[in-house]
Amino acid sequence: MKQSDDSSIISSLAVKLIMRARYNDRKAVLEQVRMLSPGLDPHDQNMSELRGGMSAARTRLAALDASGYGATRNYLDGAVTQLSPFIRHGLIQLSDVRDKALADTPPQRAEKFIQQLAWRDYWQRLYRDAPEDIWNDVESYKTGFVAADYADALPEDIALGETGVACIDQFIGTLLTTGYLHNHARLYLAAYVCHWRRVKWQAGARWFLQHLLDGDPASNNLSWQWVASTFSHKPYFFNLENIEKYSGQSIDTAFKRNKPLAGSYDDIYTRLFPNLEPR
């Protein structure tokens, strides 16, 4: 392989060689990204702490704790890896991550983690086999509503994180500022958009893809469809108590600031899906 050969400057209308900023000078990198992105909204100021690059990927991979993963992964502060942006953009391969887990951890203890890696492989296979399913309902909704009952566009209060539901606004704030959300927070947010606000999953999926550093058409859209019930047997929903259980101190789960999410599963089910038989 020939290493970077900047001498061959090509000048034409179609293509322009870029004088690259230094990776370590983040301010210069930011300026260059802005310069190279004339279509980007000038009000978009959020720059994640999470940096791209192979060295960052290797550091994360070295910190992998596959043995503690199974017991804690559902907690917002559990032993999840934040490897997803690097995997999504192919800086590291799923097989490398699996090999690292097996090198450090007995197979039985690593199984839950490897099963989660397999979810990505699974979604990617579906993407290859049926790319049309990525933006279309795979099946119909199983919520007692039809697709036409759901709004096409994401309401502005959701896009801005100003829904007035405290923990939902916190999750949205994290999405907008860091570009990363824990899997459980993604589930909560997607269910809020689809079921509490009755918005089409496509609108939510597109919004996630704009912000998630790991935004991937297959993992994202098919997970949204799983929540919406267009690719599962039943809709996914939750209650405030569940967020309380998994979120620790960092999330505001006070009843008075999260009323729409409060109640038993049966109550919420009846509220969200009034056309279905009660549970």
Next chain:
Amino acid sequence: MRLIWIHEDAMTLDHPVVVAAGDEAKPIFIWDTVRHDHLGYSLKRRMFIYESVLDLDIPIYAGDTYASLMELSAGQPIYAADTPDPYVQDMLRRLRETQEVFVIDAPAFVDIPEGTDTKRFFRFWNQAKASAMMTTEDIQANKTPSKDK
């Protein structure tokens, strides 16, 4: 000169496509801002992608993906990592009309029989688990012979 198109689904030089393309091939990245606008990518996403390619230390060109690849390759073969992304696949299909294109896959994560039922995850997992729990080296050594052999 042979080109290796480093696209946004495989931003690495540690990939079999680089080996397959050989020592003389030149890896390049195309920054296609119109494509990012179309996808609605936020500043954060663009930063992540840009930092990832900067760290690879390869030439970065700004332009329309197809036009840039046509011009830079000047009819020579193009190598690219495989991806399910229809946008990349379509690009490679169009390039194939004028030149040789080689698409190279990364090592498989699991080895499952063709035609495995993938309607729901756990049906897939039941078939995939045995190989998913093996190292990549062992999977390659044990590979299920393909049907037509």
